[in-house]
Amino acid sequence: MQNRWNEEEAQAFGKDDAQAQIHDELLMRVYSSRLLGADPALVLHGGGNTSLKAQVPNFFGEAESLLYVKGSGWDLATIEAKGFAPVKMDVLLKLARLKKLSDSDMVRLQKAAMTDPAAPTPSVEAILHALIPFRYVDHTHADAIVAISNTPHGAQTLREIYGERVLYIPYVMPGFDLARTVFEITRDVDWSRFDGMVLEHHGIFSYGQTARQSYDRMIALVSQAEAYLKSKKVNQIAVGAVSPKADPIALREGSPKADQIGVGAVPEELNLKRLAQLRREISKLAGTPMIARFDRSGEARSYSLLPGLDKISGQGPLTPDHVIHTKRVPLVLEDDLSIAEALRHYGSSYQSYFDRNAIGTNLKRLDPAPRFAVWKGQGAVSFGVSPKRAQVVSDIVRHTMRAQQWSEGLGGWVSLPEKDIFDVEYWELEQAKLRGGGSVPPLQGKIAFVTGAASGIGRATVESLLAQGAAVCAVDINPEVKKIWKNPSVLALEVDLTRPARLVEAVKNTVSTYGGLDIVVANAGIFPLSQTVSKLDDETWNKTFQINLTSQMQLFRESLPYLSEGIDPTILIVASKNVIAPGPGAAAYSASKAALTQLARVAALEFAPLGIRVNMVHPHAVMDTGIWTQDVLEARARNYKMTIDQYKKNNLLGVELNSRDLGELLATMAGPVFSKITGAQITVDGGSDRTV
Numbered sequence: 154m155q156n157r158w159n160e161e162e163a164q165a166f167g168k169d170d171a172q173a174q175i176h177d178e179l180l181m182r183v184y185s186s187r188l189l190g191a192d193p194a195l196v197l198h199g200g201g202n203t204s205l206k207a208q209v210p211n212f213f214g215e216a217e218s219l220l221y222v223k224g225s226g227w228d229l230a231t232i233e234a235k236g237f238a239p240v241k242m243d244v245l246l247k248l249a250r251l252k253k254l255s256d257s258d259m260v261r262l263q264k265a266a267m268t269d270p271a272a273p274t275p276s277v278e279a280i281l282h283a284l285i286p287f288r289y290v291d292h293t294h295a296d297a298i299v300a301i302s303n304t305p306h307g308a309q310t311l312r313e314i315y316g317e318r319v320l321y322i323p324y325v326m327p328g329f330d331l332a333r334t335v336f337e338i339t340r341d342v343d344w345s346r347f348d349g350m351v352l353e354h355h356g357i358f359s360y361g362q363t364a365r366q367s368y369d370r371m372i373a374l375v376s377q378a379e380a381y382l383k384s385k386k387v388n389q390i391a392v393g394a395v396s397p398k399a400d401p402i403a404l405r406e407g408s409p410k411a412d413q414i415g416v417g418a419v420p421e422e423l424n425l426k427r428l429a430q431l432r433r434e435i436s437k438l439a440g441t442p443m444i445a446r447f448d449r450s451g452e453a454r455s456y457s458l459l460p461g462l463d464k465i466s467g468q469g470p471l472t473p474d475h476v477i478h479t480k481r482v483p484l485v486l487e488d489d490l491s492i493a494e495a496l497r498h499y500g501s502s503y504q505s506y507f508d509r510n511a512i513g514t515n516l517k518r519l520d521p522a523p524r525f526a527v528w529k530g531q532g533a534v535s536f537g538v539s540p541k542r543a544q545v546v547s548d549i550v551r552h553t554m555r556a557q558q559w560s561e562g563l564g565g566w567v568s569l570p571e572k573d574i575f576d577v578e579y580w581e582l583e584q585a586k587l588r589g590g591g592s593v594p595p596l597q598g599k600i601a602f603v604t605g606a607a608s609g610i611g612r613a614t615v616e617s618l619l620a621q622g623a624a625v626c627a628v629d630i631n632p633e634v635k636k637i638w639k640n641p642s643v644l645a646l647e648v649d650l651t652r653p654a655r656l657v658e659a660v661k662n663t664v665s666t667y668g669g670l671d672i673v674v675a676n677a678g679i680f681p682l683s684q685t686v687s688k689l690d691d692e693t694w695n696k697t698f699q700i701n702l703t704s705q706m707q708l709f710r711e712s713l714p715y716l717s718e719g720i721d722p723t724i725l726i727v728a729s730k731n732v733i734a735p736g737p738g739a740a741a742y743s744a745s746k747a748a749l750t751q752l753a754r755v756a757a758l759e760f761a762p763l764g765i766r767v768n769m770v771h772p773h774a775v776m777d778t779g780i781w782t783q784d785v786l787e788a789r790a791r792n793y794k795m796t797i798d799q800y801k802k803n804n805l806l807g808v809e810l811n812s813r814d815l816g817e818l819l820a821t822m823a824g825p826v827f828s829k830i831t832g833a834q835i836t837v838d839g840g841s842d843r844t845v
């Protein structure tokens with residue numbers, strides 16, 4: 154394990170920062186916390202925590218002993234000084250002496266003991282940090298240590314590795330009980346005899362009088378566990394490597410078994426359709442739409458083909474706190490198995506797991522859907538309500554797959570008994586979060602595809618869809634689209650819609666990135682400079698039809714296989730008011746949009762049996778779009794013998810329409826408000842005697 158400490162960097166850390174007034178000790182606390190957070194083999198996504206004990210003068214000038222401990226919701230990799238909650242040490246030490254305390258009360262009392270009410274909620278491991286009589290305390294869930302712990306002789310092996318260098322704490326659920334256990338065990342212990350403390354099936358603590366000492370010890374201790382794995386030749390199995398025996402690619406090349414496994418034999422398209430089905434069925438079971446993150450790395454695929462996969466994956470997570478993200482076990486999916494069947498089985502075994510462990514409690518069962526699937530021969534698929542959440546699950550799964558293989562090499566992966574996992578999954582603090590509820594954005598977990606997304610209505614629509622919780626593939630011919638949309642919930646692609654191959658690729662890319670497709674917004678279009686029919690050239694006519702009509706038909710056709718596996722799927726078409734009320738000088742535009750409307754009406758008829766809604770908007774004079782160049786504006790205004798300003802507000806309500814109005818409308822049409830409407834055409838023009 155790499156020691157990332159850099160003395161020069163540490164000295165300079167935070168010095169030009171606005172928070173430089175924070176005393177140096179806290180700056181060093183931030184610095185080394187970030188070093189820990191930088192290594193995913195130590196902590197993942199909000200895992201682990203660190204603290205500092207300091208004497209700080211209070212408002213009255215009296216010195217106060219405080220524990221600055223990581224606040225919940227902060228990630229070590231990016232933590233700042235304000236991410237540490239200052240909690241009074243005397244209160245924490247008093248709490249440790251209590252015989253009994255519920256975790257909800259512990260959290261409440263810790264919050265009440267903060268000297269800054271605006272600070273984040275202190276970590277649930279705060280009391281534990283307070284008990285260790287050193288200034289700096291670091292805690293991680295290092296993969297190597299947990300992997301060794303999760304083997305038949307894990308406790309013994311850890312003792313062989315560390316001997317007297319560390320304290321050993323048998324597994325106790327995190328929270329007050331763990332703090333209390335450590336308090337009891339360490340009452341008469343001379344902490345200075347040790348470099349750290351190993352919590353079985355959980356992680357490791359290191360400590361020191363300086364940030365560097367504590368950090369160096371953490372790295373040294375974890376490196377020792379890694380060296381042990383290396384000496385047993387087990388950690389090469391998985392780190393980025395694929396055993397040739399299990400590599401589906403290797404099997405494909407010249408192995409007669411290739412067909413049985415199906416990798417390569419299954420066309421890409423079929424895989425994506427099955428991925429979309431899997432995502433839809435899991436969303437159904439979860440009761441909320443989910444985003445899927447498909448890990449097809451060699452490592453994930455070789456894991457999916459491990460002999461004894463069912464036994465290994467069916468035991469439980471790497472550390473109990475992962476259960477919140479991953480559920481206890483994955484769905485194991487084989488290609489010849491129906492997804493619905495596999496999920497029915499998963500759901501009923503989840504129900505029995507709940508029933509077995511919740512006896513005598515009034516716990517509320519969580520949804521019974523898996524949070525990841527191991528798809529034999531294909532890899533691992535992780536699920537979450539947003540791309541970010543799905544990525545968190547995916548990262549945890551990747552580390553779990555690795556560590557499980559290490560443990561297998563050490564005599565077998567043995568997770569904690571299911572009751573221990575259940576207790577964390579149904580922890581009162583987690584149940585409280587559930588009761589808190591909070592409003593869910595209407596398009597959370599939905600997946601959209603928007604054309605013409607770099608400007609005007611398309612751009613505004615992406616904004617509205619994102620605000621309502623959707624993940625979006627934003628395509629545009631303008632390469633700027635990639636600069637405009639830098640967001641984990643947006644896949645920005647430069648696509649020329651007149652090149653069907655690129656369109657097909659973009660649709661597939663959306664499905665493989667997010668797991669499916671629910672909403673298609675056919676928005677891209679061109680408005681050629683006004684020409685009367687007498688002067689209309691073939692090239693303008695053909696190009697307008699190509700973009701405004703043909704490419705839209707291709708988009709419908711190519712997205713159909715995935716939309717038909719979507720969740721409340723819908724196609725939204727941005728046509729034009731000209732369809733209903735044409736004006737002179739815009740023949741190519743009006744005719745192409747009228748044909749598009751007719752195409753959409755036919756699609757509404759054809760797609761209804763598949764549950765796909767097709768609705769249209771007919772905007773007029775949306776003045777902040779690219780179509781309305783100064784030239785076009787002048788020409789149109791001239792046609793109606795008006796000034797530009799009169800032309801802009803030339804409607805019954807006398808209002809000027811903008812892209813945002815359309816974006817909000819389209820996002821609403823994509824959502825539940827329109828779930829029973831198809832074939833509708835909405836004119837968005839401020840009202841006009843030609844269209845009402």
Ligand SMILES: [Zn+2]
Nearest residue numbers: 201292355356
């Ligand atoms: Zn922990």
